[in-house]
Amino acid sequence: MTVTSSSPTHLDPRPRAGTADYRRTVIALVAAAVATFAQLWSVQPILPAIADGFDASAGQAALAVSLATGGWPGSP
Numbered sequence: 613m614t615v616t617s618s619s620p621t622h623l624d625p626r627p628r629a630g631t632a633d634y635r636r637t638v639i640a641l642v643a644a645a646v647a648t649f650a651q652l653w654s655v656q657p658i659l660p661a662i663a664d665g666f667d668a669s670a671g672q673a674a675l676a677v678s679l680a681t682g683g684w685p686g687s688p
Contacts, residue, residue, distance in 0.1 A: 656677065
């Protein structure tokens, strides 16, 4: 049994590999991943200031990274 697509490929809106649209899509996804990683870990250098400012331990201040990575419980 052969499975075929029910819609012609010229109606498929997804970018095809090797096209300029495909390259732009891949670049956009990589840029979004890098930006997300940078945003989540940008708080690392200021952890001592967070600990001092909130009169917290280093472990408690490190929760800022954990909460940013995992999200706050109950948030949408």
